[in-house]
Amino acid sequence: MKSKFTFGFHAVTSRIRFEASSVDELYIDAERHDRRMSDLLQVAKAAGVRVIHADDQRLSAMVGTRRHQGVVIKAAPVSLARTLDELLDAVEGPPLLLVLDGITDPHNLGACLRVADGAGAHAVIAPKDRAVGLNATAAKVASGAAETMPYITVTNLARTLRELKERDIYVVGTSDDAEKTIYQADMKIGTALVMGSEGEGMRRLTRETCDYLVNIPMMGSVESLNVSVASGVCLYEARRQRL
Numbered sequence: 044m045k046s047k048f049t050f051g052f053h054a055v056t057s058r059i060r061f062e063a064s065s066v067d068e069l070y071i072d073a074e075r076h077d078r079r080m081s082d083l084l085q086v087a088k089a090a091g092v093r094v095i096h097a098d099d100q101r102l103s104a105m106v107g108t109r110r111h112q113g114v115v116i117k118a119a120p121v122s123l124a125r126t127l128d129e130l131l132d133a134v135e136g137p138p139l140l141l142v143l144d145g146i147t148d149p150h151n152l153g154a155c156l157r158v159a160d161g162a163g164a165h166a167v168i169a170p171k172d173r174a175v176g177l178n179a180t181a182a183k184v185a186s187g188a189a190e191t192m193p194y195i196t197v198t199n200l201a202r203t204l205r206e207l208k209e210r211d212i213y214v215v216g217t218s219d220d221a222e223k224t225i226y227q228a229d230m231k232i233g234t235a236l237v238m239g240s241e242g243e244g245m246r247r248l249t250r251e252t253c254d255y256l257v258n259i260p261m262m263g264s265v266e267s268l269n270v271s272v273a274s275g276v277c278l279y280e281a282r283r284q285r286l
Contacts, residue, residue, distance in 0.1 A: 046119050049182045050111040056083055057187030058118055063090035065119045070097045072113030106179050127195050134165050137233040138212055139281055141274055143169040144249045145240035153184025154271030160188035162278035167192060170200040204252045207235050216245055216253035225257045230281035238270050
Protein backbone atom coordinates (compact mmCIF):
# COMPACT_ATOMS: atom_id res chain seq x y z
CA MET A 44 0.00 0.00 0.00
CA LYS A 45 1.13 3.53 -0.76
CA SER A 46 2.69 5.39 2.17
CA LYS A 47 0.98 8.47 3.57
CA PHE A 48 2.08 11.45 5.63
CA THR A 49 0.91 11.90 9.24
CA PHE A 50 1.80 14.97 11.29
CA GLY A 51 1.53 16.41 14.79
CA PHE A 52 3.15 15.14 18.00
CA HIS A 53 0.24 13.05 19.31
CA ALA A 54 -0.43 11.24 16.03
CA VAL A 55 3.25 10.72 15.18
CA THR A 56 4.26 9.50 18.66
CA SER A 57 1.31 7.11 18.80
CA ARG A 58 2.10 5.60 15.39
CA ILE A 59 5.75 5.04 16.30
CA ARG A 60 4.87 3.47 19.64
CA PHE A 61 2.15 1.14 18.34
CA GLU A 62 3.17 0.48 14.72
CA ALA A 63 6.84 1.40 14.33
CA SER A 64 7.26 -1.18 11.58
CA SER A 65 4.87 0.81 9.36
CA VAL A 66 6.94 4.03 9.62
CA ASP A 67 9.34 4.68 6.75
CA GLU A 68 10.84 7.98 7.92
CA LEU A 69 10.41 10.67 10.55
CA TYR A 70 10.93 14.25 9.36
CA ILE A 71 11.57 16.88 12.02
CA ASP A 72 12.05 20.63 12.07
CA ALA A 73 15.82 21.13 12.37
CA GLU A 74 15.25 24.38 14.29
CA ARG A 75 13.15 22.83 17.07
CA HIS A 76 15.07 21.66 20.15
CA ASP A 77 12.49 21.67 22.98
CA ARG A 78 11.58 18.91 25.44
CA ARG A 79 8.67 17.65 23.35
CA MET A 80 10.94 17.10 20.37
CA SER A 81 13.57 15.48 22.56
CA ASP A 82 11.02 13.01 23.94
CA LEU A 83 9.82 12.12 20.44
CA LEU A 84 13.38 11.54 19.24
CA GLN A 85 13.96 9.15 22.14
CA VAL A 86 10.86 7.18 21.16
CA ALA A 87 12.00 7.12 17.52
CA LYS A 88 15.52 6.01 18.46
CA ALA A 89 14.22 3.19 20.63
CA ALA A 90 11.98 2.03 17.76
CA GLY A 91 14.77 2.26 15.19
CA VAL A 92 12.98 4.86 13.06
CA ARG A 93 15.10 6.83 10.59
CA VAL A 94 15.11 10.59 11.35
CA ILE A 95 15.52 13.23 8.63
CA HIS A 96 15.98 16.94 9.34
CA ALA A 97 13.88 19.34 7.27
CA ASP A 98 12.83 22.97 7.30
CA ASP A 99 9.35 24.38 7.85
CA GLN A 100 8.76 24.94 4.13
CA ARG A 101 9.46 21.32 3.25
CA LEU A 102 7.28 19.98 6.05
CA SER A 103 4.41 22.26 5.04
CA ALA A 104 4.67 21.10 1.44
CA MET A 105 4.47 17.48 2.54
CA VAL A 106 1.20 17.77 4.44
CA GLY A 107 -0.40 20.86 2.90
CA THR A 108 -0.52 22.90 6.11
CA ARG A 109 1.83 24.80 8.41
CA ARG A 110 0.18 23.25 11.48
CA HIS A 111 2.50 20.23 11.45
CA GLN A 112 4.22 21.17 14.75
CA GLY A 113 7.57 20.38 13.20
CA VAL A 114 7.04 16.60 12.96
CA VAL A 115 5.91 14.49 9.99
CA ILE A 116 6.15 10.77 9.35
CA LYS A 117 5.89 8.88 6.10
CA ALA A 118 4.18 5.60 6.93
CA ALA A 119 2.21 2.78 5.37
CA PRO A 120 -1.53 2.75 6.17
CA VAL A 121 -2.40 0.54 9.12
CA SER A 122 -5.52 -1.61 8.98
CA LEU A 123 -6.68 -2.48 12.48
CA ALA A 124 -9.38 -4.76 11.11
CA ARG A 125 -9.70 -5.84 7.52
CA THR A 126 -13.48 -6.29 7.63
CA LEU A 127 -16.36 -5.50 9.95
CA ASP A 128 -17.11 -9.21 10.33
CA GLU A 129 -13.52 -9.83 11.39
CA LEU A 130 -13.77 -7.13 14.03
CA LEU A 131 -17.16 -8.22 15.40
CA ASP A 132 -16.09 -11.86 15.60
CA ALA A 133 -13.31 -10.77 17.98
CA VAL A 134 -15.49 -8.58 20.24
CA GLU A 135 -16.24 -9.96 23.70
CA GLY A 136 -19.56 -8.83 25.12
CA PRO A 137 -22.08 -6.49 23.48
CA PRO A 138 -20.49 -4.38 20.71
CA LEU A 139 -20.54 -0.57 20.86
CA LEU A 140 -20.13 1.06 17.46
CA LEU A 141 -20.16 4.64 16.20
CA VAL A 142 -21.59 5.06 12.69
CA LEU A 143 -20.93 8.33 10.84
CA ASP A 144 -23.30 8.98 7.95
CA GLY A 145 -21.61 11.40 5.57
CA ILE A 146 -19.16 13.33 7.76
CA THR A 147 -17.17 15.57 5.40
CA ASP A 148 -15.03 17.64 7.79
CA PRO A 149 -11.71 15.95 8.69
CA HIS A 150 -11.60 17.84 12.00
CA ASN A 151 -14.95 16.31 12.97
CA LEU A 152 -13.81 12.86 11.91
CA GLY A 153 -10.63 13.14 13.95
CA ALA A 154 -12.54 14.34 17.00
CA CYS A 155 -15.06 11.48 16.60
CA LEU A 156 -12.23 8.93 16.48
CA ARG A 157 -10.73 10.46 19.60
CA VAL A 158 -13.97 10.36 21.60
CA ALA A 159 -14.79 6.85 20.35
CA ASP A 160 -11.41 5.66 21.60
CA GLY A 161 -11.92 7.40 24.92
CA ALA A 162 -15.37 5.86 25.45
CA GLY A 163 -14.19 2.38 24.56
CA ALA A 164 -16.14 1.94 21.33
CA HIS A 165 -15.10 -1.05 19.27
CA ALA A 166 -15.06 0.69 15.88
CA VAL A 167 -16.11 3.71 13.85
CA ILE A 168 -17.98 2.90 10.63
CA ALA A 169 -18.52 5.23 7.68
CA PRO A 170 -19.52 5.02 4.00
CA LYS A 171 -16.76 5.13 1.40
CA ASP A 172 -18.60 7.75 -0.68
CA ARG A 173 -19.85 11.20 0.38
CA ALA A 174 -17.57 11.19 3.41
CA VAL A 175 -14.12 12.45 4.30
CA GLY A 176 -11.34 9.88 4.31
CA LEU A 177 -8.88 9.32 7.13
CA ASN A 178 -6.38 11.93 5.95
CA ALA A 179 -3.47 13.59 7.73
CA THR A 180 -5.63 16.34 9.24
CA ALA A 181 -8.10 13.85 10.70
CA ALA A 182 -5.24 11.77 12.10
CA LYS A 183 -3.69 14.82 13.79
CA VAL A 184 -6.98 15.89 15.38
CA ALA A 185 -7.52 12.31 16.57
CA SER A 186 -4.39 12.71 18.74
CA GLY A 187 -3.29 9.11 18.34
CA ALA A 188 -6.74 7.51 18.16
CA ALA A 189 -6.36 6.97 14.41
CA GLU A 190 -3.72 4.37 15.29
CA THR A 191 -5.84 2.52 17.88
CA MET A 192 -9.49 2.94 16.82
CA PRO A 193 -10.62 0.73 13.91
CA TYR A 194 -12.07 2.94 11.15
CA ILE A 195 -14.02 0.78 8.72
CA THR A 196 -15.47 2.15 5.51
CA VAL A 197 -18.30 0.31 3.76
CA THR A 198 -19.74 0.49 0.25
CA ASN A 199 -23.43 0.42 1.25
CA LEU A 200 -24.17 1.83 4.71
CA ALA A 201 -27.85 0.83 4.84
CA ARG A 202 -26.99 -2.76 3.96
CA THR A 203 -24.26 -2.77 6.61
CA LEU A 204 -26.74 -1.55 9.22
CA ARG A 205 -29.12 -4.38 8.28
CA GLU A 206 -26.26 -6.85 8.68
CA LEU A 207 -25.54 -5.43 12.13
CA LYS A 208 -29.19 -5.98 13.08
CA GLU A 209 -28.85 -9.62 12.01
CA ARG A 210 -26.09 -9.86 14.62
CA ASP A 211 -28.52 -8.60 17.31
CA ILE A 212 -26.94 -5.14 17.34
CA TYR A 213 -29.55 -2.41 17.72
CA VAL A 214 -29.17 0.52 15.34
CA VAL A 215 -29.92 3.75 17.20
CA GLY A 216 -30.17 6.89 15.11
CA THR A 217 -29.83 10.42 16.48
CA SER A 218 -32.26 13.13 15.41
CA ASP A 219 -33.44 16.42 16.89
CA ASP A 220 -37.08 15.45 16.30
CA ALA A 221 -36.92 12.04 18.00
CA GLU A 222 -39.44 11.50 20.82
CA LYS A 223 -37.12 9.40 22.99
CA THR A 224 -33.99 10.86 24.62
CA ILE A 225 -30.59 9.18 24.65
CA TYR A 226 -31.09 8.60 28.39
CA GLN A 227 -34.16 6.45 27.71
CA ALA A 228 -32.32 4.11 25.35
CA ASP A 229 -31.04 0.74 26.52
CA MET A 230 -27.44 0.60 25.35
CA LYS A 231 -26.24 -2.21 27.60
CA ILE A 232 -27.02 -4.47 24.64
CA GLY A 233 -25.17 -4.44 21.31
CA THR A 234 -25.56 -0.90 19.96
CA ALA A 235 -24.59 1.00 16.83
CA LEU A 236 -25.04 4.76 17.34
CA VAL A 237 -25.66 6.58 14.07
CA MET A 238 -24.71 10.24 13.74
CA GLY A 239 -25.75 12.27 10.69
CA SER A 240 -23.70 14.70 8.64
CA GLU A 241 -22.82 18.18 9.84
CA GLY A 242 -25.61 19.97 7.98
CA GLU A 243 -28.20 17.51 6.69
CA GLY A 244 -28.26 14.82 9.36
CA MET A 245 -28.84 11.19 8.47
CA ARG A 246 -29.83 10.30 4.94
CA ARG A 247 -33.38 9.04 4.44
CA LEU A 248 -32.46 5.39 3.88
CA THR A 249 -30.13 5.41 6.87
CA ARG A 250 -32.87 6.87 9.05
CA GLU A 251 -35.41 4.29 7.87
CA THR A 252 -33.00 1.45 8.66
CA CYS A 253 -32.61 2.47 12.32
CA ASP A 254 -34.46 0.47 14.97
CA TYR A 255 -35.40 3.72 16.70
CA LEU A 256 -34.32 7.34 17.05
CA VAL A 257 -33.15 9.33 20.07
CA ASN A 258 -32.34 12.96 20.75
CA ILE A 259 -29.97 14.79 23.07
CA PRO A 260 -32.00 17.16 25.28
CA MET A 261 -31.02 20.76 24.58
CA MET A 262 -31.58 23.05 27.58
CA GLY A 263 -30.16 26.32 26.27
CA SER A 264 -30.58 28.55 23.24
CA VAL A 265 -28.57 26.49 20.73
CA GLU A 266 -30.50 23.93 18.71
CA SER A 267 -27.84 21.27 18.20
CA LEU A 268 -24.32 20.11 19.04
CA ASN A 269 -21.27 19.53 16.88
CA VAL A 270 -21.23 15.92 15.66
CA SER A 271 -18.14 15.01 17.66
CA VAL A 272 -19.60 16.50 20.85
CA ALA A 273 -22.88 14.69 20.24
CA SER A 274 -20.95 11.46 19.66
CA GLY A 275 -19.22 11.94 22.98
CA VAL A 276 -22.49 12.52 24.85
CA CYS A 277 -24.05 9.38 23.36
CA LEU A 278 -21.04 7.09 23.66
CA TYR A 279 -20.37 8.02 27.26
CA GLU A 280 -24.01 7.47 28.15
CA ALA A 281 -23.65 3.98 26.68
CA ARG A 282 -20.44 3.50 28.68
CA ARG A 283 -22.16 4.75 31.88
CA GLN A 284 -24.93 2.21 31.43
CA ARG A 285 -22.40 -0.58 30.94
CA LEU A 286 -20.26 0.18 33.99
